[in-house]
Amino acid sequence: MIAEFENLSEDEKEELFSRYSEDKKETRKSYQLPPLPNAERGEVVMRFAPNPNGPPTLGSARGIIVNSEYARMYDGKFILRFDDTDPRTKRPLLEAYDWYLEDCEWLNARPDEIVYASKRIGMYYDYAVRLIEMSHAYVCRCPRDEFKRYRDAGMACPHRNRSAEENLEDWEKMLGGEYAEGEAVLRIKTDMSHRDPAVRDWVAFRIIFSDHPLVGDEYVVYPTLDFESAIEDHVLGVTHILRGKDLADSEKRQRYIYQYFGWDYPVVRHWGRVKIHEFGKLSTSEIRKKIEEGVYAGWDDPRLPTIKALRRRGFEAEAIRKFFLSLGVGENDVSVSLKNLYAENRKIVDEKAERYFFVWSPVRIEIEGMEAVEDIELPLHPSRNIGTRKLRGERVVYITRDDYESFKGREVRLKGFCNVKIQENGKAVYLGDEIEEARKGRNIIHWLPESQAVRCEVLTPDGKVEGFAESNVRGAVNSVVQFERYAFCRVEEVERGVRAVYTHP
RNA sequence: GCUCCGGUGGUGUAGCCCGGCCAAUCAUACGGGACUCUCGAUCCCGUGACCCGGGUUCAAAUCCCGGCCGGAGCACCA
Numbered sequence: 065m066i067a068e069f070e071n072l073s074e075d076e077k078e079e080l081f082s083r084y085s086e087d088k089k090e091t092r093k094s095y096q097l098p099p100l101p102n103a104e105r106g107e108v109v110m111r112f113a114p115n116p117n118g119p120p121t122l123g124s125a126r127g128i129i130v131n132s133e134y135a136r137m138y139d140g141k142f143i144l145r146f147d148d149t150d151p152r153t154k155r156p157l158l159e160a161y162d163w164y165l166e167d168c169e170w171l172n173a174r175p176d177e178i179v180y181a182s183k184r185i186g187m188y189y190d191y192a193v194r195l196i197e198m199s200h201a202y203v204c205r206c207p208r209d210e211f212k213r214y215r216d217a218g219m220a221c222p223h224r225n226r227s228a229e230e231n232l233e234d235w236e237k238m239l240g241g242e243y244a245e246g247e248a249v250l251r252i253k254t255d256m257s258h259r260d261p262a263v264r265d266w267v268a269f270r271i272i273f274s275d276h277p278l279v280g281d282e283y284v285v286y287p288t289l290d291f292e293s294a295i296e297d298h299v300l301g302v303t304h305i306l307r308g309k310d311l312a313d314s315e316k317r318q319r320y321i322y323q324y325f326g327w328d329y330p331v332v333r334h335w336g337r338v339k340i341h342e343f344g345k346l347s348t349s350e351i352r353k354k355i356e357e358g359v360y361a362g363w364d365d366p367r368l369p370t371i372k373a374l375r376r377r378g379f380e381a382e383a384i385r386k387f388f389l390s391l392g393v394g395e396n397d398v399s400v401s402l403k404n405l406y407a408e409n410r411k412i413v414d415e416k417a418e419r420y421f422f423v424w425s426p427v428r429i430e431i432e433g434m435e436a437v438e439d440i441e442l443p444l445h446p447s448r449n450i451g452t453r454k455l456r457g458e459r460v461v462y463i464t465r466d467d468y469e470s471f472k473g474r475e476v477r478l479k480g481f482c483n484v485k486i487q488e489n490g491k492a493v494y495l496g497d498e499i500e501e502a503r504k505g506r507n508i509i510h511w512l513p514e515s516q517a518v519r520c521e522v523l524t525p526d527g528k529v530e531g532f533a534e535s536n537v538r539g540a541v542n543s544v545v546q547f548e549r550y551a552f553c554r555v556e557e558v559e560r561g562v563r564a565v566y567t568h569p
Numbered sequence: 570g571c572u573c574c575g576g577u578g579g580u581g582u583a584g585c586c587c588g589g590c591c592a593a594u595c596a597u598a599c600g601g602g603a604c605u606c607u608c609g610a611u612c613c614c615g616u617g618a619c620c621c622g623g624g625u626u627c628a629a630a631u632c633c634c635g636g637c638c639g640g641a642g643c644a645c646c647a
Contacts, residue, residue, distance in 0.1 A: 095582090095596090115647050153646050208645065215643095216571095249645050260572045262643040270645035289647050312573065313642050336575075337640065390596070392582060396575045397640055404581070404597055414610055421607095447610075479606050499606055508606050548607040569609080 095389035100134055100304055102331050108140030109303045112168075112175075113147045113293065116160035118348035120167040122340060122369040122384075129388045130335075131306055132173035143300055144168060144175035147293060148182045149286045151276040156182075158277045163363075167371040171381045179300065181292050182278045188287045189239070191295050191325075192250060192269060196231045200324045201268060203234035204251045205243075215264045218257040224265070238271060241284050245271045252291070254320045263316045266290060294318035298327045309334035309395060336397035342525065343369040343402075366523045366565050378544035378554030378567040383409035406568035413544050413552055413567070418444040420453070420540070421479075421510040422520055422547035422564075424531035426462035429511075431484055433494040434459050442480045453536040457481045460514040462532055467509045478511040479548075510548050519561035522553055533562045 100108065110131040114124055135142035144164065148156040161180075168175055195201035204211060204223045214221040238248050250269040258264050268291035275281040287295075293314065297305065312334050322329045339345075351368060354360050364372040374384065387405040391398055419442075438457035444450050461478065468486065475485045475495060484492035512532050520533035537545065538558040544567055546552050557563035 098583095113647090117647080147647065150646060153644090204645095211645095246645065258572095260643075262572075267645050272645085286645095288645075293647095309574065309641055311642090311647085316573090334574080334641090341580090390581070394575085394582080395640095398581065400581055401579095401598080407597060410609075417609090419607075419609085442606090446605075446607075477606065481606095510607070546607080546609065548609075550608085552609085 108138035110135040111143040113145040116156045119163040120371045141176045143177045145179040151274045294321045305332045339399040341401045417546045422533045423462045425465040427468040456513045458513040462512045477508040524566035
């Protein structure tokens with residue numbers, strides 16, 4: 065059987081291997097999302113609705129991936145909707161709109177439709193008017209604190225029972241800029257004795273005298289998320305809503321609107337909070353501040369949990385997808401290590417990453433007793449036949465300080481080159497080239513010839529690591545390579561020295 | 570405090586709706602071994618969990634009650 069296999073041509077072997085690994089992938093790939101209740105093939109409409117006040121982060125990725133995955137599962141539609149209706153407290157960033165588009169695309173979740181809430185404020189006004197006319201909404205002129213007292217007491221405020229005409233009039237005044245910020249809001253009538261105070265007559269529109277990055281100073285009355293989202297989900301025909309449980313109460317509020325208009329509320333499911341060990345709690349606004357302070361170099365700083373940063377680090381979209389699909393859509397909070405993402409990514413990247421040497425904290429070593437310079441060829445990949453790279457076996461080489469310290473006085477194999485005995489004084493004694501001479505085990509180390517060592521810095525999540533890389537990496541710009549015995553890294557710059565970004569071990 | 574929601578190995582997850590086939594799935598992590606001119610990959614093997622207490626039942630991870638723990642919301646933020 066084995067002999068039979070050996071007799072096959074390389075191509076045939078390749079084919080067998082790939083067929084075998086394909087099968088394995090298929091079974092392993094089963095991060096199946098649970099079925100959606102009430103979902104019909106071709107009818108499902110999902111949406112992801114971020115506020116673009118910064119670039120998408122790992123947190124956003126979950127929303128993008130899970131929603132788009134369900135849309136795909138049911139052959140449905142995936143909508144990207146910008147809930148950008150607060151130009152002050154959660155002010156959108158103009159560039160961020162495009163960042164979301166880019167990252168969705170990159171995550172293999174291209175939206176079938178894109179909606180900008182701020183461009184549809186006029187439409188929300190129409191629905192507001194209808195609610196006022198039906199006496200399901202009213203303009204409330206209570207100061208915030210005063211209303212809070214009514215709410216806590218479960219009592220109607222003085223404005224609650226005014227006529228539709230009066231309310232319409234006040235509404236017009238709001239729109240006309242006759243009221244200052246805080247002087248009037250439009251509230252949806254719910255139930256002042258609702259057991260959950262958060263549901264009692266919630267605010268649908270408020271006055272904000274601030275220009276909006278996308279629509280300028282066209283409006284002074286902006287809808288709140290609950291109103292905007294309620295209307296949009298219906299207008300867009302959203303069938304299923306999947307989002308974080310921080311928005312769980314929204315459903316209770318929004319249902320009133322659906323009831324007043326006689327609409328059906330979409331199926332809602334919430335997932336718990338995700339905490340990633342490696343990234344502390346970083347809010348978008350905190351990151352923004354630290355970028356401005358110069359703590360981070362930008363939104364794609366490798367230390368950040370933004371999609372931009374992960375992409376720069378060389379993560380594959382598919383790995384990120386699998387990572388989130390593996391978390392499922394449970395309502396319990398998860399606290400997960402990035403190691404899981406690393407593992408997913410490694411599976412993809414290992415078979416295509418070219419291998420190179422990177423010597424961090426280099427120590428210069430002179431090899432004594434070596435006869436002549438040798439030309440050495442090393443494979444670009446340990447198991448796949450994708451070519452070789454050339455190194456010169458010279459008398460002067462660099463090895464890392466770690467190896468120097470731990471192998472001092474002992475024999476090691478310079479991978480692909482020769483065996484030496486490391487001396488205490490920064491020198492080494494040549495022992496021969498034969499691999500057989502080298503002890504099997506953990507004594508094969510990587511190295512670099514002085515003449516082919518180029519300065520290299522690696523940006524890691526914990527800071528910068530400096531050393532030398534072999535000049536051959538110049539051919540690997542913009543790709544993920546494995547610096548042997550170090551980590552996978554994405555090479556992003558090769559002029560004037562090499563700069564790479566750490567992906568993962 | 571009030572209102573919701575959750576608690577399966579170190580971590581994440583399946584199972585829970587419709588009790589038995591669950592001495593509980595898969596992944597990751599960890600430990601051991603094989604292979605390898607990388608500390609990567611691959612291949613074996615192994616460790617390890619149903620929050621606690623009652624109840625219902627012939628039978629409970631699954632149903633009910635109570636407790637404990639955790640989270641979210643209680644904004645003119647999203």
